[in-house]
Structures are given as structure tokens and as C-alpha cells.
Amino acid sequence: MAYTKASGQAVNRYSKKVYDDVRVRVKKGQKEIIQKRAEQLNKSVNGYITDLIEEDLAGSDLLEE
Numbered sequence: 001m002a003y004t005k006a007s008g009q010a011v012n013r014y015s016k017k018v019y020d021d022v023r024v025r026v027k028k029g030q031k032e033i034i035q036k037r038a039e040q041l042n043k044s045v046n047g048y049i050t051d052l053i054e055e056d057l058a059g060s061d062l063l064e065e
Contacts, residue, residue, distance in 0.1 A: 034048070034049075
């Protein structure tokens with residue numbers, strides 16, 4: 001399937017509707033370490049970070065709200 005401008009716009013509209021954005025800043029050099037660790041786990045950087053957050057939140061009472 002070819003990627004078109006229209007399909008890209010549709011993906012962007014869907015993403016804005018379904019997802020929130022969170023920007024994370026790390027110290028110089030940590031980005032590469034995070035990327036390597038995500039790769040070792042066969043995950044994207046986003047998947048790696050969101051999995052860590054979900055794991056942490058599972059131990060809290062915040063998800064029950």
C-alpha cells in the first residue's frame with residue numbers, strides 16, 4: 001500500500017484523537033542507551049518507556065480512579 005499525503009493526514013487525525021503526547025528529556029548520551037535497551041528487548045523506544053510506566057502504575061492505586 002502506497003503512503004499518500006491523505007493517508008498520513010488520516011493517521012495524524014486518528015493519533016490526535018486516541019493518544020496524548022508526553023515529551024521526555026534525558027541527559028546527553030542517555031538517548032542512545034535507551035534506544036539500545038529497547039532494541040535488546042525487541043521494542044520501540046516508545047513501547048519500552050510506556051511498558052515501564054505501566055509496570056510502575058500497576059503497583060499504585062492511580063489506575064483505579
